[in-house]
Structure formats: C-alpha cells, structure tokens
Amino acid sequence: xxxxxxxxxxxxxxxxxxxxxxxxxxxxxxxxxxxxxxxxxxxxxxxxxxxxxxxxxxxxxxxxxxxxxxxxxxxxxxxxxxxxxxxxxxxxxxxxxxxxxxxxxxxxxxxxxxxxxxxxxxxxxxxxxxxxxxxxxxxxxxxxxxxxxxxxxxxxxxxxxxxxxxxxxxxxxxxxxxxxxxxxxxxxxxxxxxxxxxxxxxxxxxxxxxxxxxxxxxxxxxxxxxxxxxxxxxxxxxxxxxxxxxxxxxxxxxxxxxxxxxxxxxxxxxxxxxxxxxxxxxxxxxxxxxxxxxxxxxxxxxxxxxxxxxxxxxxxxxxxxxxxxxxxxxx
Amino acid sequence: xxxxxxxxxxxxxxxxxxxxxxxxxxxxxxxxxxxxxxxxxxxxxxxxxxxxxxxxxxxxxxxxxxxxxxxxxxxxxxxxxxxxxxxxxxxxxxxxxxxxxxxxxxxxxxxxxxxxxxxxxxxxxxxxxxxxxxxxxxxxxxxxxxxxxxxxxxxxxxxxxxxxxxxxxxxxxxxxxxxxxxxxxxxxxxxxxxxxxxxxxxxxxxxxxxxxxxxxxxxxxxxxxxxxxxxxxxxxxxxxxxxxxxxxxxxxxxxxxxxxxxxxxxxxxxxxxxxxxxxxxxxxxxxxxxxxxxxxxxxxxxxxxxxxxxxxxxxxxxxxxxxxxxxxxxx
Amino acid sequence: xxxxxxxxxxxxxxxxxxxxxxxxxxxxxxxxxxxxxxxxxxxxxxxxxxxxxxxxxxxxxxxxxxxxxxxxxxxxxxxxxxxxxxxxxxxxxxxxxxxxxxxxxxxxxxxxxxxxxxxxxxxxxxxxxxxxxxxxxxxxxxxxxxxxxxxxxxxxxxxxxxxxxxxxxxxxxxxxxxxxxxxxxxxxxxxxxxxxxxxxxxxxxxxxxxxxxxxxxxxxxxxxxxxxxxxxxxxxxxxxxxxxxxxxxxxxxxxxxxxxxxxxxxxxxxxxxxxxxxxxxxxxxxxxxx
Numbered sequence: 008x009x010x011x012x013x014x015x016x017x018x019x020x021x022x023x024x025x026x027x028x029x030x031x032x033x034x035x036x037x038x039x040x041x042x043x044x045x046x047x048x049x050x051x052x053x054x055x056x057x058x059x060x061x062x063x064x065x066x067x068x069x070x071x072x073x074x075x076x077x078x079x080x081x082x083x084x085x086x087x088x089x090x091x092x093x094x095x096x097x098x099x100x101x102x103x104x105x106x107x108x109x110x111x112x113x114x115x116x117x118x119x120x121x122x123x124x125x126x127x128x129x130x131x132x133x134x135x136x137x138x139x140x141x142x143x144x145x146x147x148x149x150x151x152x153x154x155x156x157x158x159x160x161x162x163x164x165x166x167x168x169x170x171x172x173x174x175x176x177x178x179x180x181x182x183x184x185x186x187x188x189x190x191x192x193x194x195x196x197x198x199x200x201x202x203x204x205x206x207x208x209x210x211x212x213x214x215x216x217x218x219x220x221x222x223x224x225x226x227x228x229x230x231x232x233x234x235x236x237x238x239x240x241x242x243x244x245x246x247x248x249x250x251x252x253x254x255x256x257x258x259x260x261x262x263x264x265x266x267x268x269x270x271x272x273x274x275x276x277x278x279x280x281x282x283x284x285x286x287x288x289x290x291x292x293x294x295x296x297x298x299x300x301x302x303x304x305x306x307x308x309x310x311x312x313x314x315x316x317x318x319x320x321x322x323x324x325x326x327x328x329x330x331x332x333x334x335x336x337x338x
Numbered sequence: 339x340x341x342x343x344x345x346x347x348x349x350x351x352x353x354x355x356x357x358x359x360x361x362x363x364x365x366x367x368x369x370x371x372x373x374x375x376x377x378x379x380x381x382x383x384x385x386x387x388x389x390x391x392x393x394x395x396x397x398x399x400x401x402x403x404x405x406x407x408x409x410x411x412x413x414x415x416x417x418x419x420x421x422x423x424x425x426x427x428x429x430x431x432x433x434x435x436x437x438x439x440x441x442x443x444x445x446x447x448x449x450x451x452x453x454x455x456x457x458x459x460x461x462x463x464x465x466x467x468x469x470x471x472x473x474x475x476x477x478x479x480x481x482x483x484x485x486x487x488x489x490x491x492x493x494x495x496x497x498x499x500x501x502x503x504x505x506x507x508x509x510x511x512x513x514x515x516x517x518x519x520x521x522x523x524x525x526x527x528x529x530x531x532x533x534x535x536x537x538x539x540x541x542x543x544x545x546x547x548x549x550x551x552x553x554x555x556x557x558x559x560x561x562x563x564x565x566x567x568x569x570x571x572x573x574x575x576x577x578x579x580x581x582x583x584x585x586x587x588x589x590x591x592x593x594x595x596x597x598x599x600x601x602x603x604x605x606x607x608x609x610x611x612x613x614x615x616x617x618x619x620x621x622x623x624x625x626x627x628x629x630x631x632x633x634x635x636x637x638x639x640x641x642x643x644x645x646x647x648x649x650x651x652x653x654x655x656x657x658x659x660x661x662x663x664x665x666x667x668x669x
Numbered sequence: 670x671x672x673x674x675x676x677x678x679x680x681x682x683x684x685x686x687x688x689x690x691x692x693x694x695x696x697x698x699x700x701x702x703x704x705x706x707x708x709x710x711x712x713x714x715x716x717x718x719x720x721x722x723x724x725x726x727x728x729x730x731x732x733x734x735x736x737x738x739x740x741x742x743x744x745x746x747x748x749x750x751x752x753x754x755x756x757x758x759x760x761x762x763x764x765x766x767x768x769x770x771x772x773x774x775x776x777x778x779x780x781x782x783x784x785x786x787x788x789x790x791x792x793x794x795x796x797x798x799x800x801x802x803x804x805x806x807x808x809x810x811x812x813x814x815x816x817x818x819x820x821x822x823x824x825x826x827x828x829x830x831x832x833x834x835x836x837x838x839x840x841x842x843x844x845x846x847x848x849x850x851x852x853x854x855x856x857x858x859x860x861x862x863x864x865x866x867x868x869x870x871x872x873x874x875x876x877x878x879x880x881x882x883x884x885x886x887x888x889x890x891x892x893x894x895x896x897x898x899x900x901x902x903x904x905x906x907x908x909x910x911x912x913x914x915x916x917x918x919x920x921x922x923x924x925x926x927x928x929x930x931x932x933x934x935x936x937x938x939x940x941x942x943x944x945x946x947x948x949x950x951x952x953x954x955x956x957x958x959x
Contacts, residue, residue, distance in 0.1 A: 050527040165619065195390035196554070197615055200598040204610045222528065225600030229609040248604040266532035268557035269602045274584040281539065282532040282561065288497050289527075403857055429859040437857050445850035449872040459858040508854070 011038035012183055012216060013062070018076035018086075020061055023069075029292045031057050033240045035076070036319070039184065042214040044207070046231030046248070048221060050263075052289055054240040055220045059186045062218075063103055064093035081183075099129040102177040106189035108169035112161040118172045119145075119157030122179055129180045144175040149205060167198035171205070178209060185210075186218045191226065203230055224267055228252050236260050239290055239300035241317065246326030256328035259285070259301045299329070307332050344414075345548040346379045346402065346435075346516045351411035353397050361624060370622050371397040373572035374411070376649075379516065379565075382542065384549040386563030386580060388556060390595075392622065394572040395552045399520045402550060403437050404428060416515050433463040433512035440521035442501035446493040446508075452479075453489025456508045465512040478507040482537060499530035506537065510545075519551045523558060535562055556599055560584050568592045571622055571630040574649060578659035586654055588661045590635045590669065629663070637669050689951040696947020702940030706933070710757030721751040721907055729923050743912075743926035744919045752912050753933050759908040761937065763823055764890035770828025771889070772882045775835025780874070782836070783843025784866050794840070801833035806895065813901040820903050827892045831885055838881050842874035849873075876952035883945025887938040894934050909934050 020032040032054045039045050047055045060066050062078055064085060078085040080100070085093065097103075105111040113121060122144065123137045132140075138157075145153035148171040161169055170190060177185050187206065191199035207230060210217050221227050227234055227248075234251040236244040236259070244257040255261045262285040287304040299317050302308040312331060319327035353372040361367055372394045379385045387395045401409035404420055413420045415434055423431065436459065439445035446455055456475045460466055466474060476486040482503040493501055502522060509517050519538075523531040539562065541547055553559050559566055559580060566580040568589065576589040587593045600609050615634045620626075628643040629635070635642065641664055649660040652667050661667075691697050719725055724746035725738070732741040732749075740749040782793035809826040816822045846852065847870060855865050894910030896902045902911055909930040916926040 050529060197390065197594060197598045200600070200609055201615075203600075207610075223600065224528070224602050228602045228604040229600040229607050231604075252602060252604045263529060264602060267528055267602065268532075268535070268555075268561040270557050270560055270584055270596070270599060271601055271603065273557055273560040274581050276561065278539075278564070281536050284532045284536060285529045286533075288499065288530065400853075405853060405856055432857065432859040435857075437854065439850040439854065441850055445854060447851040447855075447869060447873070458855075462855075462858045462860055462864075 010040075012041045012081055013039040013218075014077075014079040015058075015062070016077045016079070018058070018061060018078060019074045020057060020066055020071060021074050022071050024293065026293050031071075031240050031292060032061065034318075035237075035240070035242050037235050037242060037245055039216050039218060041183070041216055042210070043232045044210065044217045044219060044230060046219045046221065046227035046234045047237060048224060048227045048234060049237035050222055050289060052239075052292075053237040055237050056188055057240075058237070059103065059188050059218065059220060062186065063097055063101060064088070064090070065097075095129070098125050098177075098182070099180045100182050101184045101186065102180070102182040104170075104173045104177045104185065104187040104190045106192050108166060108173050108193070109161065111173060112169060114161055117158050117160055118164070122157075122172070122176050125176050125179050140179060141175075144179045145172075147209065148172070148175045148178070149201075150175075166194050167202065170194060170198075170202055174202070174206060174209070178213070178215075181213060182215060184216045184218065186220070188220045189222070190219070192221070192223070199226070206230075224252070224264055225269065236263075239295060240292060241300055241329065242319075243301070243317075243330070244326075244328040245319070246322070246324075246328075250323070250326045254322075254326075256322040256326065256333045257301075257330045258305050258307055258332075260328075299331075343381045344378045345381045345416055346550065347377075347412075347414040348402065349376045349412040350374045351376065351398065351401055351409065351413065353394070353401050353406060353409050355408065357623065365624065367623050370572045370625055372401060372409075373625075375567070375569070375572075375574050377567060377574070377577070379548055379550060381515075381548050382546045383564040384542065384551050384562055386551045386553060386559040386566040387569055388553055388559050388566055388595075389569035390554060392571075393569040394622070395554075395569050396520055398569070399437070399518050399550065399552045402516075403435060403518050404432075430463070433459070433465050434515045435518065436509040436512060436514040436516075437518045437520065438502070438505050438509045438522045440524055442498045442505065442525060445505050446501055448493055450492075451489065452491055452493065452496075452504055455493070455504065456489075456511055459508060459511045463512055474511070475507075478510055481510070481541070482507045497530075498526055499534060502526065502534055503537070506534075506541070510541070510547075516548050516550060519549055521553055522551075524553065524555065531558070538562060556584070556596060568595065571620065571625065573630055573646075573662065574660070575631065575662045576659065577649060577661075578654070579657050582654055582657050582659065588652060588654070588659065588666050589631075589663050590637055591631050637665065639664070686951040690947050693947050693950060695943050696950070699940045699943025699947060702936055703944060706757060706937050706940060707761070709754055710761060713754030713757070714751070717751060717754055719748045719751040721747060721755040723747065725751075729919075731923075732925050732929075740929050741923065741925040743916050743923055749912075749926050749929050752907055753909065753929055756907050756909045756912060756930065757933065757937075759820075759906045760890055760893060760910065760934070763820060763827075763893045763906075763908065764886050766820075766824040767827035767831065767889040767893070768882055768886040770824060771831035771885050772835050772878070774828065775832040776839045776871075776878060778832070779836035779839025779841075780843050780866055780871065783840035784847055784862070784870070786844070790840075793836075797833045797836050800830065803830065805830040805892075809892070809896060810899070810901055813896065818896075818901055818903050820906065823893060823896060823902055827889050827896075831889060831892070835878065835881055835885060838877060839874060842877060843870055846870045846873055877949060879952065880945045880949030883941055883948060887941040887945070890934060890938055890941070 016036050018032055018035040019030060021028040022031050035058055047058065049055050061073055066073060073086050119141050122141045126137050126140050141157055142153050145157060150156050150168060150171055191202050194202060219230060231248045233246065234248050235242055236251065238259050244251055244260045251260065252264065255264060265283045266285060268282060285304055290300055290303065297316055298313040299315055302313045315331055317329040319329055320333060322328050322333055351372055352374050355369040355371060357367040357369060359367050375398060377385060387398060389395045400406050402413060415431060418431060420428065420431065453475050456478055457471050460471045475489055479486050479488055484500065484503055523534050526534060535558065551563055563580045565578065566583055567574045567577040570591050576583060576592045583592060587596055594615055620633050628645060629647050632638045632642040647662045647664050649662045652659050652661050725748050726735060726742045726746050728742055728744050728746040730738055730742040733739060738748045742748055778793050778797060782790040808830055812826045813822060852865060852869060855869050893902065893908060897908050897910030898914035900914055902908060912930040913927050916923065920927050
C-alpha cells in the first residue's frame with residue numbers, strides 16, 4: 008500500500024456570516040493514494056465542494072477561512088503554502104473539473120486558446136509545442152477533428168463536448184490529482200456514461216488520482232475505488248467502495264442508499280410499496296451543536312448521541328464510520 | 339367501476355417552432371419539438387414521459403397545459419376537446435388541469451405569502467365559496483405536511499423540499515382532474531426527493547389523483563408511474579407498463595438509455611459495458627425522413643432511414659406494449 | 670399527515686430590508702444628509718425668519734462678516750442662507766415630481782415592451798430611442814421657450830427627457846421575469862395579462878426600479894438647477910439653481926452666493942444617490958437569493 012499523495016487531517020473551515028462564524032467543514036479527514044479514485048458523496052450543503060476548494064486553496068475570501076487542520080500533498084502542507092506556490096500547484100499538480108462547462112469556460116476565447124493558456128502558465132514551451140499539446144490532448148479526450156475544433160468557441164459545442172474540453176484542460180499539464188466536482192450532473196445519462204468512461208481510461212493511462220464529487224450514488228458506486236460520505240460539513244463514513252455501499256455502517260449512509268429509487272429495486276416493487284425515507288431536513292449549520300449532526304434525524308439516536316463529539320470508529324479494516332452505534336459497539 | 343375512465347387523451351400532438359431562417363435549399367427551418375404523440379391517461383394512474391434533454395417532454399407537458407400557442411392536435415380533458423374551446427371556455431377548464439414545476443425557487447412568486455399563493459387559483463378560477471377558501475388553504479397545507487402557520491410566510495423562508503410541497507398544495511387547490519408534473523423532484527436532494535415521491539403516491543391513493551409525470555430519471559419514473567412513454571427527438575419510441583419496460587426494453591434507444599444508468603452496485607460494474615451510441619446527437623430542426631434514431635442505432639438498416647416507424651403493438655408477457663421500430667421484437 | 674419540519678419565524682420583508690439598509694453606512698449617511706436637507710427645507714425658513722427675496726442687508730457681504738447674515742449676501746443684498754433654506758423645497762419638489770413623471774412613463778412603456786415583445790416591443794423601443802437621442806437640455810430649452818416656464822412645464826419637460834433609461838430598465842426586468850415559472854403558473858391558473866403585468870411581475874421588478882428612481886431624482890435636481898441657471902425655470906421660484914444663475918455675473922465678487930447653493934445641490938444629490946444605492950442593495954439580494 009503506497010503512501011497517500013494527499014492526506015487531509017481534521018480540516019476546519021469557517022465562514023463569516025451575519026449571525027457569526029459558521030463551521031462549514033468540521034474535522035474533515037481523508038487520504039488519497041496515487042492512481043486511486045476517491046468518491047466523495049453527500050447531499051447539497053454537506054461540504055463536498057468546499058473540501059475540494061480548500062484543497063485547491065480556493066476557499067472564497069474574505070468570508071471563508073481555513074482555521075485549522077492540514078492538507079499534505081506529497082509531504083507539503085498546502086494550508087501553509089503561499090499563494091505563489093498554490094498557483095504552481097493549481098493546474099500543474101492538482102487540477103479541477105467543474106460541473107457547468109458553459110460557465111467554467113470563457114465564452115470569448117476559443118477552446119484551443121484556453122487549453123493552451125493552461126500549458127503556458129505551467130510550462131515554458133514554444134508556441135508550436137503548445138499547439139501540438141493542445142491538439143494531442145483534444146484527440147485523447149475523443150473530440151473528432153481536433154485541429155478544426157481547437158478554434159471553436161464554447162457556445163458552438165454541445166454539453167458533452169464542452170465537458171471533454173474541461174477534461175482536456177485539466178489533463179494537459181499531466182497533474183497528479185484531478186478533482187472532478189459533479190462533472191456529469193449537467194449531462195444526459197447517455198453522455199454521462201461516455202464521459203465517465205473517458206475519465207477512467209485517461210486516469211489509467213496517466214496513473215492520476217481522481218477525487219470524484221457527486222450526489223449520485225450510482226455514479227459513485229460504478230467509478231470509485233474508495234468512498235467518503237459527508238454530512239453537514241463532517242466526514243461520516245470512509246472505506247472501500249463495496250464496503251461503504253453494500254455494508255454501510257453509518258445510519259445516514261444506510262438511509263441515503265435505501266431511499267434512492269434504483270431501477271434494480273423499483274422494477275420489482277409493488278405500487279403500494281413506499282421508499283424508506285430519512286425524516287426531517289439537513290440541519291442549519293449555524294444552530295448545529297457539537298454532538299452528532301445526524302442525531303435529530305436518526306432512528307437509533309439517544310441522548311448520549313446528541314452530546315457525543317463525533318470521531319471515526321473503525322468498522323473493519325480501513326472502513327471507518329462516525330457513529331457510536333455500529334453493531335452495538337459504543338465509542 | 340370507472341377503472342378505465344380516461345382523464346386525458348392526446349392524439350397527434352405536434353409542436354413546431356419556426357426559426358424564421360432558411361436552410362441551404364430554401365426550406366424554412368422548423369424545430370420539430372413534438373411530432374405527433376398520442377397517449378391516454380386513466381384516472382388514478384400516472385403516465386410518465388421519460389427522455390433526455392431536448393427530446394420534447396417538457397414541451398409536451400406545456401402543450402397539455404394549454405400554455406403553448408402553437409400546439410396542434412387533439413387533446414381531451416375528461417371528454418372535453420380543449421383545442422376547440424374559446425378563450426373563455428378554456429379559462430374555465432383550467433381548474434381541471436394544474437401543474438407542478440421543477441424549480442422550487444422560481445415556481446413561487448417571492449412577493450406573495452404562501453397562503454395567498456395557494457388561494458390564488460381558487461380566486462382566479464372561482465372554485466368553491468370565497469368564505470371557505472382560507473380554510474381549504476389550511477386543509478391543503480396539512481395535506482402536504484406543512485403547518486397551517488406557514489400561510490403567513492414567504493417562499494424564501496422555506497427549504498427546497500418544503501417549497502415543492504407548497505407547489506403541490508397549490509396544484510391541488512382546485513381539485514383538478516389531471517396534475518402535470520414537470521420534473522418536480524429533479525432539483526431536490528435525494529433524501530427529500532424520496533419524501534416528496536412518497537407524498538405524491540400517498541396523495542394519489544388518498545384522492546385518486548391522475549398525474550402526467552415528466553422526468554429524465556428512470557428510477558423515479560419506474561417508482562411512481564404505472565405507464566411510461568420513452569421519448570426521443572419529439573416522438574414516442576416505446577410506450578407501455580413501466581416495470582415491464584424496465585425488465586424487458588424492446589426499442590434500441592430504451593435499451594441504451596437503461597444500460598447507461600449507473601446502478602448502485604459496486605460489485606457488478608456494468609456501466610461501461612453499456613450499449614454504445616454511435617454518431618452525433620441529431621438536431622430536431624428539419625429532421626431527416628425515417629426513424630429519428632436511425633443515425634445512432636447500432637441495428638439500423640436501410641428501411642430505417644427512409645420510413646418513419648409507427649408505434650405498433652407488441653405483446654410482451656401478456657401485456658400490450660407499443661414500440662416504434664421496424665424490427666421490434668426481433669432484436 | 671403529520672407536519673414535516675419546524676416552522677421558521679414570520680418575518681416582514683420590510684423589516685428585513687430596513688435592517689440591511691441601515692447596516693450599510695453609506696446608505697445611512699445618505700439618509701442622514703437627506704433628513705437634514707428636508708428638515709432644513711421644511712422648518713428652516715420659519716426658524717430663520719429672514720426673507721430670501723428682499724434686500725435685508727448690505728450687498729456683497731462675505732460669510733460671517735455680519736452675524737445677521739451667516740452665509741453672506743449677494744449682489745442685491747439678499748441673504749444667502751435664507752435663499753438656501755427657502756429654495757430647498759422648490760428644488761426638491763421639482764426634482765421629485767419630475768422623477769415621478771419620468772418613472773411612471775418609463776415603467777409603463779418598458780413593462781409593456783418587455784412583456785409583450787414582438788412588434789409592440791419594437792415600436793415602443795424605437796419610440797424610446799427617439800427620446801433618448803434627443804439632446805436633453807436643448808429639447809427642454811425648446812419646450813420652455815414654446816410654453817411659458819412654470820413649475821408644471823419644468824416638471825413635465827424634465828420628466829420627458831428622463832424616462833428612457835427607466836423604460837429600458839423596466840423592459841429588461843420584465844423580459845427576465847416573464848420567463849419565471851411563477852408567471853407560467855399564473856397563466857395556468859387563468860390569470861389575465863393585466864394581472865400578470867401589474868400584480869405579479871411589477872412587484873418583483875420594483876427593487877432595481879426604486880433604486881433607479883432615486884437616482885433619477887438626483888439627476889432631475891441637477892437638471893432643474895441647470896435650467897434655472899440658464900434662466901429657463903420659473904422666474905417666481907427661487908430655487909438653488911436660480912440662485913447660482915442669477916449670481917453668475919458676480920461670481921468673483923461674491924463667490925459665496927454661488928458656492929453655498931452649489932454645495933446644497935451637491936449634498937442633496939449625494940444623499941439621494943447614496944440612498945438609492947442603499948435601497949438597491951437592501952431590496953435586491955434577498956429576493957434574488959437561493
């Protein structure tokens with residue numbers, strides 16, 4: 008088992024609001040090994056996107072701030088790194104793919120120019136070589152007729168094509184880690200399958216590690232080696248994909264998976280059947296206390312849970328969950 | 339027993355948009371958003387229309403709601419032919435058909451209090467006695483799981499899921515025969531989605547509601563819908579019992595669509611064995627003659643490119659299905 | 670069915686807007702200036718008691734040379750402070766009335782153009798552009814010479830040249846808002862166009878329009894000052910612009926007679942602009958936030 012290339016430890020990020028500071032990431036910890044795909048799953052507001060922004064050093068200022076914790080990338084703590092160093096890392100070592108390709112691509116520049124700019128910022132190469140690299144990476148992401156397409160503008164391309172361009176931009180400097188934040192959510196399901204397949208193929212070719220962020224449990228299950236589940240700014244379950252999805256330990260993970268109308272289950276359901284639901288709504292991060300964030304909605308929770316300052320409990324091997332009621336074991 | 343009472347019936351529903359420009363041969367460029375679809379919805383059941391973006395499903399929903407000026411074809415609501423009504427007659431029919439929208443944020447007037455929002459359809463369409471309308475609002479709020487005090491609040495004070503409940507309450511206000519649902523859960527988190535789907539099912543059982551349900555999510559459709567129509571580029575390609583279609587899809591497009599859905603199964607990862615789509619996504623502008631799917635179908639033959647296949651009945655496991663394919667049942 | 674969640678506290682949108690507004694120091698400062706100006710204009714003349722039109726002292730007295738005329742006198746010996754206190758109400762009222770005319774015309778035309786689109790939009794926009802390209806000052810000057818200058822003609826004249834920007838803004842807002850699902854929902858409930866335009870879309874379009882209206886007041890005040898300066902305003906009204914205008918030949922002899930009215934205009938327009946910006950911020954983000 009190789010050393011992790013990314014190690015996040017007890018990362019806390021606060022946001023200044025009118026009602027005081029809100030902890031949007033609370034003791035977030037996980038690790039990522041070289042060449043591995045880590046899926047981060049959770050509902051909106053759970054902190055998964057903020058985690059990726061924190062790794063990239065892009066936590067929105069001035070309201071957001073990393074208050075404690077560390078992000079070790081190949082032995083260097085990115086939390087302490089100066090902005091100049093972060094600029095080197097962004098795009099060169101760690102790059103990001105966003106959800107909405109239309110707003111992530113600059114509409115007034117051709118796609119070739121935008122990809123080329125990524126190269127120019129990180130490597131000192133001639134213009135001729137930049138062009139070659141651009142054509143090369145466009146071919147690798149499966150864009151037909153890349154020489155002509157490099158001069159197209161984002162609005163001339165379909166959603167799937169634009170996402171391929173985003174992937175090309177993320178890959179062109181051969182980063183060690185790619186963070187993909189809901190890269191296929193805005194795409195049709197048939198296009199999604201193609202894009203995910205492309206990402207995995209490229210990952211294998213370059214041995215890049217991928218952090219895939221999604222709210223779609225199906226995507227996460229099909230693509231991840233390991234899975235991290237987040238809720239209310241906290242990491243509540245972590246482990247290899249099969250364990251987390253099929254042998255979920257945390258009540259939230261269990262509840263989340265069982266309430267999804269997956270077609271393998273629905274095809275055998277009767278009309279009188281109902282989906283099991285998680286009652287209530289996601290807590291307000293401003294008023295949330297110190298205890299287990301999920302306790303108000305949890306069918307297993309008792310008073311001790313509400314006061315329990317959560318921490319990871321080992322379920323089996325590297326499978327961890329922040330719950331004191333896993334199989335009757337108490338923390 | 340009025341089990342087969344048809345609440346809504348559409349025949350050859352067509353919606354074309356003239357772009358105002360002309361192609362290279364001088365023909366006017368027309369978007370064939372919906373091209374001759376027909377369906378019946380029986381009382382107390384749900385018909386789902388599923389397809390990817392641009393297939394025309396939302397346009398079909400708006401046409402059924404009589405919100406499009408250029409819809410052609412026959413549409414009968416509880417026996418009344420809507421296309422032949424005068425403006426005033428149509429207006430009075432509106433109380434029998436209501437809609438729930440996709441976006442919980444833009445579907446409620448931010449300047450109107452919730453109670454007023456729910457009351458408005460009753461006031462505008464003169465349903466019930468004016469002095470009883472306020473208590474009906476309270477009744478509806480309770481029915482969808484909200485407290486009656488909600489009536490004095492504004493939409494922005496509620497979460498997305500709660501706003502959809504308000505939208506449902508508003509749609510129920512005039513006790514319509516048919517409720518059109520345009521992707522009502524697509525913008526919601528998975529856990530909230532399950533709550534709303536269960537609510538819709540409960541209401542359907544309790545009040546014998548009839549739904550026309552538009553979605554791109556096959557899991558949701560198979561959970562909620564008795565019958566489903568698969569739509570591609572303005573036409574229905576397969577129509578029948580939703581669970582049967584899930585178990586045994588006949589149309590090549592349905593098969594591709596279903597196989598591209600990422601299932602929550604980390605052990606049997608089948609996503610990339612998915613049936614592949616070949617070629618480019620075609621345009622709904624002046625479509626070529628023949629089957630709309632011919633350009634991307636792995637089984638396409640010459641006849642597919644020249645003759646548009648009609649929906650023909652096929653018997654599958656004792657249930658009648660309609661498939662628009664020259665080779666349905668053979669491939 | 671049992672209730673799902675806890676109920677949020679009832680909240681008046683007005684109260685929330687007020688809180689945001691006063692949290693913005695620039696807006697609060699602007700409001701303070703306006704309060705002083707308005708208070709001075711309403712109560713000032715009575716408190717100070719000196720006539721603005723009559724000769725009350727020696728001419729060309731500098732500020733504080735004679736304590737009975739704290740801001741000095743002009744070339745006829747009229748008290749400058751009295752002129753400012755009395756001129757305020759005229760200036761502000763003309764500015765506000767002209768802004769009202771402009772905003773009413775602008776909203777009416779802009780909303781219809783934005784909502785109906787098509788030929789209606791094209792025609793209304795060509796009409797708007799016609800007014801927009803008119804050289805504003807020259808147009809009003811021509812109007813003033815054709816019709817005798819009075820408060821009414823001044824108000825209408827200024828209103829007629831100031832409405833195009835409001836119309837454009839209203840049109841843009843209506844074009845954006847008419848695609849909202851809640852407008853579609855109204856149609857699905859059989860709402861007629863009249864209800865949708867005035868009762869559904871307009872309340873939602875108001876925040877930027879109110880802010881724009883505040884700015885129009887500011888510009889109208891400047892416009893009125895300019896007209897009076899040129900001698901085209903109502904000669905019976907001693908507004909601040911009129912004070913500057915009538916003293917312009919004596920600017921080197923009694924600069925204070927021009928300077929102080931100028932400061933008054935500056936402060937009032939500043940106050941109006943800050944309040945307008947503050948209103949925009951206070952009323953916008955909440956209704957646009959997700």
